[in-house]
Amino acid sequence: MDEIIYFFGGIAFYFLLDLLKAYYKKKIENEATTEDLPLMTKVSEDVKQEFRKELSDINAQLSILTNQSSxxxxxxxxxxxxxxxxxxxxxxxHSQSFGGFAGKDLAQNLVDYQIEVEKAHxxxxxxxxNLVLFHIKNKEIVENANDIVAxxxxxxxxxxxxFGRIKMSIIKEAESINSSKYKEAVDxxxxxxxxxxxxxxxxxxxxNKNFNSLLKSLSKYFSEYGLNYDYEELKK
Incomplete structure (x- = not known):
């Protein structure tokens, strides 16, 4: 039962994440301008509050399934x-701003980040x-997952x-912060x-397109267990 709660809580979290506009990293000092558009975004406090309310509503729905969880x-x-x-x-x-890496352990932090990203992929x-093994008969979910993997x-x-070039560029910029070459390094x-x-x-x-398709398939899958997860975004 807890797995279902975490799963649908994650879906709510995903849609709330997509409410925010992304922006690109501009400076190593962690500065950004309105023209900068990152690939993915963090969550504001307002969105976190909205997420908590959505999660509460989902938990209430899931409680109905307590006796059916078997x-x-x-x-x-x-x-x-x-x-x-x-x-x-x-x-x-991948929402991590490269400008967020700083300090005396800059090089090690960048290496650790690279390892973490590669491990997640x-x-x-x-x-x-594992998904294919347990859902091989559900062609829609398997095809969506396959597209995500691609x-x-x-x-x-x-x-x-x-990332190798980015890593070296960030390190050189940090090393030249008090020199005449700093602007050149920033550029x-x-x-x-x-x-x-x-x-x-x-x-x-x-x-993101493939992930949205997977969400629609999962919504359909869980509706078979009496849980109607009816988000307008899923109808698009």
Whole structure:
């Protein structure tokens, strides 16, 4: 039962995340302008409050299923939840502003971030295989998950292609902060990150499109257990 609650809480969280407009990173000092558009976004306090209300409503709906939970295969729910949460993890990791990396451990923080991103992308593949194993007969969910894995591969490849240069540029910028070369280093970082975002954006657009399709399939799947998760966004 807890798995279902976490799963639908995650869905509510996803839609609330999409209420915010994204913006690009502009400066290493963690500054941004209205023209900057990141790939993904964090949650404001207002949205967090709205999410808590939505989650409360979902929990109330789920309580109706307490006596019916035995009809839901626990492992099936678990693999769906794992795949869903991994998608959210990837979205959250890529919402990280490069300007947020600072301090004496800058280089190590960037390396740790790179490892964490690559690990999340890799784990999505194993989550996908588990999903297929337990939902092989549900062609719609499997096809949606397959599309997500394909777009995930594009995101992973593009990140790997660009992040080495971004990492070195950020480190050099930090090292030159008190020198005459600082402006030149800032401009180089801005160009390096902009090239990455321009290259990556189509991949994330595809990832989000495929993820939305998966949400529709999951809504249909859980409606079979008497839970109507009726979001206008799912009808689009």
């Amino acid at each position: 009809i839901v295969d626990e492992k099936s729910i678990q693999v769906l939840n794992s795949f869903f949460e991994r998608c959210l993890e990837i979205k959250d990791l 890799r784990k999505l593949y194993s989550d996908y295989h 777009s995930n591969h594009l995101i992973k490849s593009t990140f790997k292609k660009h 180089k970082t801005d160009k390096t990150t902009k090239d990455y975002y321009d290259d990556q954006r189509p991949n994330f657009d595809l990832f």
